[in-house]
Amino acid sequence: xxxxxxxxxxxxxxxxxxxxxxxxxxxxxxxxxxxxxxxxxxxxxxxxxxxxxxxxxxxxxxxxxxxxxxxxxxxxxxxxxxxxxxxxxxxxxxxxxxxxxxxxxxxxxxxxxxxxxxxxxxxxxxxxxxxxxxxxxxxxxxxxxxxxxxxxxxxxxxxxxxxxxxxxxxxxxxxxxxxxxxxxxxxxxxxxxxxxxxxxxxxxxxxxxxxxxxxxxxxxxxxxxxxxxxxxxxxxxxxxxxxxxxxxxxxxxxxxxxxxxxxxxxxxxxxxxxxxxxxxxxxxxxxxxxxxxxxxxxxxxxxxxxx
Amino acid sequence: xxxxxxxxxxxxxxxxxxxxxxxxxxxxxxxxxxxxxxxxxxxxxxxxxxxxxxxxxxxxxxxxxxxxxxxxxxxxxxxxxxxxxxxxxxxxxxxxxxxxxxxxxxxxxxxxxxxxxxxxxxxxxxxxxxxxxxxxxxxxxxxxxxxxxxxxxxxxxxxxxxxxxxxxxxxxxxxxxxxxxxxxxxxxxxxxxxxxxxxxxxxxxxxxxxxxxxxxxxxxxxxxxxxxxxxxxxxxxxxxxxxxxxxxxxxxxxxxxxxxxxxxxxxxx
Numbered sequence: 001x002x003x004x005x006x007x008x009x010x011x012x013x014x015x016x017x018x019x020x021x022x023x024x025x026x027x028x029x030x031x032x033x034x035x036x037x038x039x040x041x042x043x044x045x046x047x048x049x050x051x052x053x054x055x056x057x058x059x060x061x062x063x064x065x066x067x068x069x070x071x072x073x074x075x076x077x078x079x080x081x082x083x084x085x086x087x088x089x090x091x092x093x094x095x096x097x098x099x100x101x102x103x104x105x106x107x108x109x110x111x112x113x114x115x116x117x118x119x120x121x122x123x124x125x126x127x128x129x130x131x132x133x134x135x136x137x138x139x140x141x142x143x144x145x146x147x148x149x150x151x152x153x154x155x156x157x158x159x160x161x162x163x164x165x166x167x168x169x170x171x172x173x174x175x176x177x178x179x180x181x182x183x184x185x186x187x188x189x190x191x192x193x194x195x196x197x198x199x200x201x202x203x204x205x206x207x208x209x210x211x212x213x214x215x216x217x218x219x220x221x222x223x224x225x226x227x228x229x230x231x232x233x234x235x236x237x238x239x240x241x242x243x244x245x246x247x248x249x250x251x252x253x254x255x256x257x258x259x260x261x262x263x264x265x266x267x268x269x270x271x272x273x274x275x276x277x278x279x280x281x282x283x284x285x286x287x288x289x290x291x292x293x294x295x296x297x298x299x300x301x302x303x304x305x306x307x
Numbered sequence: 308x309x310x311x312x313x314x315x316x317x318x319x320x321x322x323x324x325x326x327x328x329x330x331x332x333x334x335x336x337x338x339x340x341x342x343x344x345x346x347x348x349x350x351x352x353x354x355x356x357x358x359x360x361x362x363x364x365x366x367x368x369x370x371x372x373x374x375x376x377x378x379x380x381x382x383x384x385x386x387x388x389x390x391x392x393x394x395x396x397x398x399x400x401x402x403x404x405x406x407x408x409x410x411x412x413x414x415x416x417x418x419x420x421x422x423x424x425x426x427x428x429x430x431x432x433x434x435x436x437x438x439x440x441x442x443x444x445x446x447x448x449x450x451x452x453x454x455x456x457x458x459x460x461x462x463x464x465x466x467x468x469x470x471x472x473x474x475x476x477x478x479x480x481x482x483x484x485x486x487x488x489x490x491x492x493x494x495x496x497x498x499x500x501x502x503x504x505x506x507x508x509x510x511x512x513x514x515x516x517x518x519x520x521x522x523x524x525x526x527x528x529x530x531x532x533x534x535x536x537x538x539x540x541x542x543x544x545x546x547x548x549x550x551x552x553x554x555x556x557x558x559x560x561x562x563x564x565x566x567x568x569x570x571x572x573x574x575x576x
Contacts, residue, residue: 020400025394028394028398031446032390032447038447040413044421047423106310119563122567127325130551132529139545149342178321189570238417244510245530269515281417281420281423284419
């Protein structure tokens with residue numbers, strides 16, 4: 001069903017059929033092979049190499065060994081952007097998934113208007129990554145923005161949320177939580193796959209609704225929770241547009257919204273420190289990869305596979 | 308009943324910022340900062356006309372640029388990903404499992420790991436400030452996610468159909484063209500809609516590869532608009548933001564079925 005299950009099961013993908021469609025395979029895969037070599041794998045190797053060099057696009061790359069990597073950990077802006085990103089990811093993703101799961105549970109199977117609710121809650125996920133929504137966010141949480149106008153109705157004097165270092169990142173997290181619709185749709189699909197007879201059997205045994213949730217729904221949903229968690233974490237680490245637009249492209253105020261990829265962009269394409277940007281990219285891959293591996297290892301202890 | 312009321316109220320609160328942006332785009336600037344309500348006291352279309360002409364080129368110019376990039380990406384993904392998917396779903400060849408694993412891994416690869424060398428490559432080809440860096444990779448099936456989606460779909464098509472066609476003398480190209488593609492319209496539609504929305508919203512790569520104003524796509528134009536006007540003309544900024552969201556909204560309205568199915572079976576955004 002999902003990419004993740006597919007990866008863990010890819011050993012089984014042998015289809016018993018005649019051998020030797022080699023030439024045809026070459027024909028069908030030709031575009032993909034070229035893309036893999038020139039657009040993906042080649043540049044990957046090249047950026048690994050560049051990460052050990054000093055490179056500014058104009059003059060040839062100079063080998064500097066591990067200097068970019070050691071520089072990263074002496075760079076207060078880098079360390080700050082790392083902290084900002086971790087805060088953003090590990091606060092907003094759990095909240096987003098909690099909202100997604102909560103709403104999915106409220107939207108019972110076969111309830112009236114399910115499709116409509118699902119659409120309404122899903123819409124922000126489709127729009128949330130756009131520049132237009134980031135612009136909207138910047139106004140809403142601005143000094144004269146919608147939020148403060150509403151607060152004023154209750155006699156509360158708000159402040160410029162996006163221009164205050166303590167709150168600016170919070171507005172970006174709010175935007176991430178706002179896009180809970182996509183994981184919610186995945187939860188809904190997962191809930192639908194739980195056989196109704198489990199609940200019937202449990203009711204006959206006199207299990208309460210809460211007990212049914214704890215002993216049936218939650219365990220059977222853990223693979224989906226896991227899947228959503230892995231996916232949303234990977235995605236959140238790469239958030240860029242909202243930080244760029246809300247901060248006006250510099251990660252401000254006081255670097256409080258300097259997400260990792262924004263700093264990478266500023267280094268690589270702002271100050272043309274492309275060796276450093278490549279090292280940052282590889283370190284990002286390391287973080288995301290490491291986190292995903294840890295997730296998979298930890299999943300043994302809490303994810304329940306029925307089959 | 309109470310639950311419905313709660314769900315409706317919550318949905319309303321969620322969509323309120325969007326609705327308010329639409330309402331505000333019809334209000335004179337001064338009112339945007341004073342009216343949290345939805346009904347404009349004074350309807351004014353000048354935000355749209357002002358916004359349309361606020362940048363170096365009329366906004367239609369950027370809409371057309373975005374449309375070109377989207378169209379190229381769409382054709383690229385539909386063709387190249389379905390070809391690759393056919394090989395993974397129906398052909399036997401050496402190293403298939405390995406290549407399949409490589410393909411799956413590439414889905415998860417952050418673009419940042421390849422963007423610098425890609426930039427170097429495209430600038431040597433003198434492709435910067437053309438749409439080629441945005442379209443050509445799609446023609447080369449680098450959006451591997453859609454290969455995966457189509458492999459899943461192709462596997463569900465009964466093999467008896469190919470076998471019957473093989474007996475009738477059809478080769479793989481004909482099976483692909485005349486059996487797989489016609490039977491895979493739902494998967495192709497899902498691919499088309501997601502490609503459309505993602506490419507339309509894409510900011511990072513367009514920001515990097517398009518730096519000349521006449522090549523700007525909608526997201527880049529909007530961003531320039533924010534920078535150039537600052538806080539002074541929210542009305543026209545909102546108006547153009549809404550113009551930029553309309554195509555996505557239309558795709559959402561007509562493609563909902565495929566979107567929901569696509570996310571539910573593969574877990575994409």
